[in-house]
Amino acid sequence: MRRLRLMLRIAFSRTAIIVVALLLQLFVFFASFYWLKDYSTVVYAAFVLLGAVTVVHILNEENNASFKIAWIIPVLVIPVFGTVLYIYINLQPGTKRIHKKLTKIEDEIRPYLAQNEETVQELQEQSAGEKGIADYLYHADNYPVYAGCKMKYYPIGEAKFADMIEQLKRAEHFIFMEYFIVTKSYMWNTILEILKEKAAQGVEVRMMYDGMCSLALLPYGYYKDLEKMGIQSIPFSQIRPVLSTYQNNRDHRKILIIDGKTVFTGGINLADEYINRIDRFGHWKDTAVMIQGEAVKSFTLLFLKMWHVAKGKDSIPQEEIRKYTVEVWENTQADEMRTDMESMRNTDMQNTQDKKLHAGGYVIPYGDDPYGDERIGKQVYIDILNRARKYVHIMTPYLILDDEMITALRYCAKRGVETVIIMPHIPDKIYAYLLARTYYKQLLKYGVKIYEYTPGFVHAKVFVSDDIRGCVGTINLDFRSLYLHFECGAYMYSNDVLHDVEQDFKETLKQCQEITKESCDKYPKGKMLVGKMLRLIAPLM
Known part of the structure; x- marks a missing residue:
């Protein structure tokens, strides 16, 4: 009886109702797709043409290439559903x-x-380099040093x-x-x-x-x-x-x-x-x-x-x-x-x-929001990577990267800069971890070192470089933080607190296991396949 009451409470909870309502809307989109496909060749052809126009529009948007691909694929593969969903979502006034x-x-x-x-x-x-990042943050969205x-x-x-x-x-x-x-x-x-x-x-x-x-x-x-x-x-x-x-x-x-x-x-x-x-x-x-x-x-x-x-x-x-x-x-x-x-x-x-x-x-406090023209959190990370001379040490719970961030990490490591990332060994979201694993081997090939925190989960968002610059904040290395969420952080330069940040990184590293090419090769192929398939919707995760 207690179990039945629990099931009923879950079934009729606000969360369940919202999830069901969202699924019903997706069902209507799919149903419309099949209905239009069978109902009229002319109507379906019109939607295919509309899909082509939509693709041209997406390509000309000021947006990251990964987001464009994430929308172009459904628009081309399932023209009616993909096109209607894109138009419906992007025309919302909110x-x-x-x-x-x-x-x-x-x-x-x-x-x-x-x-x-x-x-x-x-x-x-x-x-002069620090003045450059200070000028950028001030002109991008009024964040003074x-x-x-x-x-x-x-x-x-x-x-x-x-x-x-x-x-x-x-x-x-x-x-x-x-x-x-x-x-x-x-x-x-x-x-x-x-x-x-x-x-x-x-x-x-x-x-x-x-x-x-x-x-x-x-x-x-x-x-x-x-x-x-x-x-x-x-x-x-x-x-x-x-x-x-x-x-x-x-x-x-x-x-x-x-x-x-x-x-x-x-x-x-x-x-x-x-x-x-x-x-x-x-x-x-x-x-x-x-x-x-x-x-x-x-x-x-x-x-x-x-x-x-x-x-x-x-x-x-x-x-x-x-x-x-x-x-x-x-x-x-x-x-x-x-x-x-x-x-x-x-x-x-x-x-x-x-x-x-x-x-x-x-110190420069800064924020980021999904509506501005600048991806401020991302640019701060890339600036640290590009100007590093000795090392860049990173802690992040997620690793879901676009091409620009991969290029910055690659450039940093290829210049001989020690580039190290600490990730969780016990993930909180298995799909995010499977996605992150698909980047491991690629980054290792470029010279980036990756470690996993064996005692559990790393939720820290830390960059520290050369004992002289770094940032601590809320911004993960994933699409949601870098593009979709409201975020904030503190960029620091020439403050002794950075020595504490670096010391903490070194102490944390002692509790980590290194990821190697060999360990990547031994990772289950089925899990890797799932991770690679998830890359299709990585910008939404």
């Missing part, structure tokens, strides 16, 4: 509305992200969680949170108790989570429960039973902002596996950074932009922008910051290594 709102808000916040010319000049004197910020690197989720708790308890004015995954868990419940307490004290608390959580991880109207606790909340793009490109663009960012002075970002979501309180895929290896200083302003504006778009707005009041950016720094005294730093140093952490807080150097 993406255009979001793009329009984002563009308008970006124009409003641009004056608050003016580049400090003295900082740029200092950077130019140190490295900041000097003198304090930073801390977290090699594991447990260490970040401990500092999150301490920093949240110190919040006096506002707390902004934006996360991809939130589950009712020890981690989230611990944070939630602090948020409720702070809200009761008059601290403004805003919590935004990706709407994908509503499918299985949180109740559909969970944001209403948070509102009753005094926490302003909104889900970003809740999943609805309609095929659309808009719902394919998820908010994959992980951002915690406290009083406009401290920000956390990286790969760590709000669920117990991220702090190894539960075992899902072996030991969960993840990373993050904390930044204190003026660079927090860029993350604050990233958050506010997404918050208002999620609320359906196309504008941010100027007084709100000033309140959370300009006024934060007008009202901040140097002695207050020193007090915060001293308190941070005295926090009881797990070990001496975790207590390091580095100042100096440069």
Whole structure:
């Protein structure tokens, strides 16, 4: 009886209803294809002609070649279905509305992200190459470079969680949170108790989570429960039973902002596996950074932009922008910051290594979105690969690459630069792992070294190069992160925190097994075949 109730609950859950509705829409497309094919040769021929026009349109789009191929194949192989599906999805107004709102808000916040010319000049004197990437990020989407910020690197989720708790308890004015995954868990419940307490004290608390959580991880109207606790909340793009490109663009960012002075970002979501309180895929290896200083302003504006778009707005009041950016720094005294730093140093952490807080150097917070003309996250990675002289060390959970990224990795390794990638040994998504395996042998041939983290799953998104530059953020080496999701990261140059990043990479490497050509040859042929077939839809995965 209990099993029957469970089955009925699953069958009539919102998730099941959405999945069934989406499958029904796909069925209608397929049925239309067969019906039109048998009903009229003229009608079918018309759709074939329309398919040819669609292919010409796809070829002339400003899009990655892999995405073009992923659409051209179904349009040519099954003309009616492929053509109708492409037109249906691409004519949906959701993406255009979001793009329009984002563009308008970006124009409003641009004056608050003016580049400090003295900082740029200092950077130019140190490295023309670094000024180049700084200029690119600023001109691409208004991401200025900041000097003198304090930073801390977290090699594991447990260490970040401990500092999150301490920093949240110190919040006096506002707390902004934006996360991809939130589950009712020890981690989230611990944070939630602090948020409720702070809200009761008059601290403004805003919590935004990706709407994908509503499918299985949180109740559909969970944001209403948070509102009753005094926490302003909104889900970003809740999943609805309609095929659309808009719902394919998820908010994959992980951002915690406290009083406009401290920000956390990286790969760590709000669920117990991220702090190894539960075992899902072996030991969960993840990373993050904390930044204190003026660079927090860029993350604050990233958050506010997404918050208002999620609320359906196309504008941010100027007084709100000033309140959370300009006024934060007008009202901040140097002695207050020193007090915060001293308190941070005295926090009881797990070990001496975790207590390091580095100042100096440069940091550029940046975001990426699927609607802009630039693939910013991808370009940052390619720039690091192209300018490396000694090494590039990478940690990523997924390896689903386009030709440009393969070329950059190949070029890096062929120049004699030590190019090493750490991947999970225990994957969270078997289809993504099978796809990644199809790239292994190709990359090994070019001289790229690949290792798998044998204790479990690597969820970190880390690039570090030559002890002097690197980035930590939310951006995976796959199509979803590089093209389809809203993402963020912190690019760092000449900051001692990079030594911590590199040291963590070396320590992680000790727990990895190397992938060789011989081990690739021994990999089951059936699994490799499945992976190769999945490459047809790799841009959608």
